[in-house]
Amino acid sequence: MAYLITKENIKNLLTDLIKLKAVFAPKKDAEDTVLFGKLSSSSEWHGDALLTHTTAKDKVYLQSETFFKIKRNKSGVTIEDGPEPEETVIFGCRPCDARGFDIIGKLFNWSNFVDEYYTKRIAKTTIICISCEKPESTCFCTSFTKGSPVNETGSDVLLTNIKDGKYLAESITDKGRKLIGDNSKYFTEASKADEEAKVTFKAEAEKKIAKKLDLAEVKRKLEPAFESVYWDTVHLPCVKCGACTFVCPTCYCFDITEKAFDNINSVRVRSWDTCMNELFTRMAGGVNPRTDTKKRFRQRFMHKFNYHVDNFKEELCTGCGRCIKACPVSIDIRKVIEEIR
Numbered sequence: 198m199a200y201l202i203t204k205e206n207i208k209n210l211l212t213d214l215i216k217l218k219a220v221f222a223p224k225k226d227a228e229d230t231v232l233f234g235k236l237s238s239s240s241e242w243h244g245d246a247l248l249t250h251t252t253a254k255d256k257v258y259l260q261s262e263t264f265f266k267i268k269r270n271k272s273g274v275t276i277e278d279g280p281e282p283e284e285t286v287i288f289g290c291r292p293c294d295a296r297g298f299d300i301i302g303k304l305f306n307w308s309n310f311v312d313e314y315y316t317k318r319i320a321k322t323t324i325i326c327i328s329c330e331k332p333e334s335t336c337f338c339t340s341f342t343k344g345s346p347v348n349e350t351g352s353d354v355l356l357t358n359i360k361d362g363k364y365l366a367e368s369i370t371d372k373g374r375k376l377i378g379d380n381s382k383y384f385t386e387a388s389k390a391d392e393e394a395k396v397t398f399k400a401e402a403e404k405k406i407a408k409k410l411d412l413a414e415v416k417r418k419l420e421p422a423f424e425s426v427y428w429d430t431v432h433l434p435c436v437k438c439g440a441c442t443f444v445c446p447t448c449y450c451f452d453i454t455e456k457a458f459d460n461i462n463s464v465r466v467r468s469w470d471t472c473m474n475e476l477f478t479r480m481a482g483g484v485n486p487r488t489d490t491k492k493r494f495r496q497r498f499m500h501k502f503n504y505h506v507d508n509f510k511e512e513l514c515t516g517c518g519r520c521i522k523a524c525p526v527s528i529d530i531r532k533v534i535e536e537i538r
């Protein structure tokens with residue numbers, strides 16, 4: 198069902214939500230960088246930003262998550278679980294970011310392997326996404342089967358600015374329907390014409406995305422390219438900073454460590470890691486299958502556009518273009534996968 202909400206009422210809605218839940222939205226930090234920050238007032242929402250510098254992924258899949266704390270005492274050992282997730286709203290992410298939650302959600306629920314930490318957090322999170330009016334030159338979401346500036350996958354509510362300051366609000370999931378139902382005073386019913394305006398919005402936004410890749414062709418080329426000489430040179434500018442993976446809504450590499458503070462207290466923690474880091478693949482005995490940059494660089498592309506497609510029937514990428522903007526040596530993921538041979 199579709200509704201209408203004005204920009205003014207979006208701010209009123211945020212004011213109400215902030216009183217009840219942790220609300221994260223695009224917000225300027227002290228250096229004027231727009232990141233997903235916790236709102237203390239609706240006026241902090243920076244609605245003009247298309248893409249935040251990093252994604253909202255870290256609000257569900259924490260950069261560092263304490264699984265449990267261990268305490269040794271005279272009678273033995275006690276184990277205390279990490280903190281329970283709080284009710285959270287992610288407001289104002291874009292369809293490429295929302296789809297990132299859908300993609301990594303499948304990984305964290307693969308077969309019988311349910312990651313209880315991710316699952317608990319996403320269950321307590323409501324995602325209110327805003328369609329992209331002015332995609333950037335680095336965006337290529339339309340290359341993906343489910344990709345579009347108005348795509349609803351991963352969102353609970355999708356807002357589309359169909360007329361100046363008036364947003365079409367579509368409830369996509371039960372969580373979205375509940376949020377709109379609980380705050381119905383801010384919404385009015387949308388007309389057929391309002392819904393049709395979204396079709397025009399979609400066509401115009403998609404026209405602005407210049408780059409469309411043939412990803413079936415990319416996979417076909419990647420499969421026999423493991424030993425290709427292409428990898429010998431394409432990786433050379435890479436400085437192994439890992440920025441491309443840390444800003445990505447779909448990268449999920451992690452490491453699990455145990456840290457002892459003293460003879461009594463210790464913790465087990467999961468932290469983000471990156472396949473671009475040499476230590477990521479070093480095993481306990483010291484063996485490392487990916488010792489050089491070429492192998493690690495190749496892995497990033499093989500994983501995203503070949504192996505992950507084999508396992509999940511979709512790419513491990515949403516076309517947000519953040520890695521292109523973040524790379525200090527201007528490596529463009531689109532160029533790498535297009536030129537593979």
Ligand code: SF4
Pocket residue numbers: 441444445446447448501513514515516517518519520521530
């Ligand atoms: S690989 Fe790059 S373009 Fe794809 S989702 Fe990650 S950051 Fe975005």
Ligand code: SF4
Pocket residue numbers: 434435436437438439440441442473523524525526527528
């Ligand atoms: S951001 Fe660029 S330089 Fe840094 S690891 Fe990724 S590809 Fe290499």
